[in-house]
Amino acid sequence: MSTITTVAVLGAGQMGAGIAHAVALGGYSVRLYDVAPARLPLAQGEIAASLSRHVGRNLVTQAEADAALARIAVTTVMADAVSDADLVIEAALEDEAVKKALYAEVAPHLGPQTLLASNTSSISITRLASASDRPDRFIGLHFMKPAPVMRLVEIVRGIATSAETHAAAVDFAESLGKTTTDAEDFPAFIVNRILVPMMNEAIFALYEGVGNVASIDKALRLGANHPMGPLELADFMGLDVVLAIMNVLYDGLADSKYRPCPLLVKYVEAGWLGRKSGRGFYDYSGETPAPTR
Numbered sequence: 001m002s003t004i005t006t007v008a009v010l011g012a013g014q015m016g017a018g019i020a021h022a023v024a025l026g027g028y029s030v031r032l033y034d035v036a037p038a039r040l041p042l043a044q045g046e047i048a049a050s051l052s053r054h055v056g057r058n059l060v061t062q063a064e065a066d067a068a069l070a071r072i073a074v075t076t077v078m079a080d081a082v083s084d085a086d087l088v089i090e091a092a093l094e095d096e097a098v099k100k101a102l103y104a105e106v107a108p109h110l111g112p113q114t115l116l117a118s119n120t121s122s123i124s125i126t127r128l129a130s131a132s133d134r135p136d137r138f139i140g141l142h143f144m145k146p147a148p149v150m151r152l153v154e155i156v157r158g159i160a161t162s163a164e165t166h167a168a169a170v171d172f173a174e175s176l177g178k179t180t181t182d183a184e185d186f187p188a189f190i191v192n193r194i195l196v197p198m199m200n201e202a203i204f205a206l207y208e209g210v211g212n213v214a215s216i217d218k219a220l221r222l223g224a225n226h227p228m229g230p231l232e233l234a235d236f237m238g239l240d241v242v243l244a245i246m247n248v249l250y251d252g253l254a255d256s257k258y259r260p261c262p263l264l265v266k267y268v269e270a271g272w273l274g275r276k277s278g279r280g281f282y283d284y285s286g287e288t289p290a291p292t293r
């Protein structure tokens with residue numbers, strides 16, 4: 001297996017930008033691709049701002065931040081992004097059809113040894129791998145948000161993932177200073193199988209009037225020592241992502257305990273997606289987030 005020096009990241013949203021940041025700081029050359037041209041300058045701005053914050057907190061030096069930024073090239077041309085990549089990390093929308101179409105599109109441009117990873121939060125790695133041209137070199141590399149800060153990378157093997165691919169993925173994640181945990185390929189893996197139904201339950205508690213946004217988040221922050229309340233965390237993840245994960249759990253496990261709360265569905269239908277759209281369970285237009293219910 002060849003060593004990894006160049007990494008392509010497909011999708012420059014919240015996660016793609018964060019992964020590009022973390023990978024560039026790890027010393028790799030990064031090619032950041034998005035289908036939406038307007039996303040790329042925004043992602044570059046977010047990465048620069050995030051690196052500056054890390055310099056301010058003495059997590060990296062200015063020289064390391066400058067070098068990391070210089071290692072990230074952005075493009076809307078798929079071939080330019082992936083043709084010299086040793087590892088491709090897909091971080092596009094949490095939509096199985098979108099991801100599968102992307103693997104078909106990328107296949108002709110990949111080198112024979114290139115590893116293909118998905119950052120999916122919940123979708124079956126075996127199913128995604130089967131839509132690629134390389135199921136043995138396909139793996140789930142699940143970074144948490146924010147990717148530059150969170151220590152864990154959840155590693156998910158599909159049924160066809162080779163032992164060499166798994167070892168390379170673990171080595172790669174560790175080279176970024178991350179710790180890995182292995183999850184079997186069941187819907188939403190470990191972290192989101194447990195975390196996201198808790199957020200959905202918090203939304204049910206809000207929907208049924210057990211508490212309001214502030215009281216529910218305060219209860220879990222102070223009563224369970226969670227660093228963020230569940231509604232604050234759902235807004236941070238993106239309510240469309242939270243809903244997509246609940247749907248994967250509901251469809252994949254066929255158990256009514258995973259039904260998405262109707263209030264979550266309504267918020268997503270309204271375009272209230274949380275922090276990234278300016279409104280979710282909190283309104284982000286002012287100085288500090290204001291609870292909306």
Ligand SMILES: NC(=O)c1ccc[n+]([C@@H]2O[C@H](COP(=O)([O-])OP(=O)(O)OC[C@H]3O[C@@H](n4cnc5c(N)ncnc54)[C@H](O)[C@@H]3O)[C@@H](O)[C@H]2O)c1
Pocket residue numbers: 010011012013014015016033034035036039091092093094095098102119120121122142143144145236237238241
């Ligand atoms: N938000 C989280 O907390 C979180 C955490 C871990 C993993 N994830 C996973 O990461 C992935 C991305 O989530 P996100 O929160 O960054 O979403 P996002 O909506 O912020 O970003 C998705 C990006 O994908 C781009 N995109 C759409 N179709 C594409 C295509 N065909 N080719 C390339 N780019 C395309 C969009 O333009 C957008 O920039 C999802 O699979 C999600 O489940 C999300």
